[in-house]
Amino acid sequence: MKEEPLVFEARRWASSFLSEHGREETAADWLLEHHLQLSRPQLLAAARERVEPQTWKHFEQNVRNHAAGTPVQHLTGSSFFYDREFSVNPDVLIPRMETEELVWHVIDWVQKNKELKSPRIVDVGTGSGIIAVTLALELSTARVQAVDIDSWALEVAKRNAERLRAPVVFHQESFLEGIASRKDQVDVIVSNPPYIPKEEWEQLDPLVRDKEPAIALIGKGEEGIHSYEEIIKHAAEVLAPGGLLAFEIGWQQGKAVKKAAEKAFPGKRIQVIKDLNGNDRIVTVVNK
Structure with missing residues (x-):
């Protein structure tokens, strides 16, 4: 993406990316909740907010790491x-x-x-x-x-x-x-x-x-x-x-x-x- 996405766009991209790599789509939400420090209801309410640049960078990398084989729990700790x-x-x-x-x-x-x-x-x-x-x-x-x-x-x-x-x-x-x-x-x-x-x-x-x-x-x-x-x-x-x-x-x-x-x-x-x-x-x- 050319610029940092809105929260709902980040969820959509991550879910699709993980699905294409044979991973559970729900992992996208777990990682996004972790990086934004939000609960599931808060994540849904923040759908139209923009993800900060540094947060997006780390989130995107962790989505790719999970797709490559690192468990979500090891990424979030x-x-x-x-x-x-x-x-x-x-x-x-x-x-x-x-x-x-x-x-x-x-x-x-x-x-x-x-x-x-x-x-x-x-x-x-x-x-x-x-x-x-x-x-x-x-x-x-x-x-x-x-x-x-x-x-x-x-x-x-x-x-x-x-x-x-x-x-x-x-x-x-x-x-x-x-x-x-x-x-x-x-x-x-x-x-x-x-x-x-x-x-x-x-x-x-x-x-x-x-x-x-x-x-x-x-x-x-x-x-x-x-x-x-x-x-x-x-x-x-x-x-x-x-x-x-x-x-x-x-x-x-x-x-x-x-x-x-x-x-x-x-x-x-x-x-x-x-x-x-x-x-x-x-x-x-x-x-x-």
Whole structure:
């Protein structure tokens, strides 16, 4: 364009450009809202206002970057989860709706178990901290710990907790090994660990495969369930009687993860829960 466009012209150009490059048109609005610092209603109301030259320059470049393969969330530096804005970067996974379902199940379970006045919760493989921070804020009396082996991911998680004022204690540790060595007991273990088998990972959308951390995506072993087995190995030691273990899983892993849980928790109540799309997505163990 020869001159900076009006807001509605910028939206129209970006939507068309992204569509031509096989990207979601809605990303145009996300980027424009970010660069103009406007909400969706404000963006619509500003349709006839002109975009400032510097803003247009950065917006146009980011639209082209997204078309070339950079996730929108890495361009804006943030993503929403449970109606809160979290910082994200290439060191952590971009939050997904399926994980919101996992968090909802944990919150619902804790709220129904009214005897848990101050539930002790540990989030294993916290990444950006979305699970731990959300649980700490939604369950105001909870005592939340978060564990990750990756120091870069933990830095992102700590920044999110600090900015959102969530009282979370962070540990750089592998799975539940540190919790077990300290002989801590917890009421809830929750985890969205790496679970995508290597073969499936290679077939992922390049926006995910090439731009998000493989360490947080690829599950070891033929079925990708190594992380679950490592967590379950110590879960029986640290999970309090009556406590909850809750995993997010891949859509083909329900039977395998349930079988692994049954070995460590024989006779306990174990469920495979489907997500909103009807796929196996969550495995829960109630330790009673």
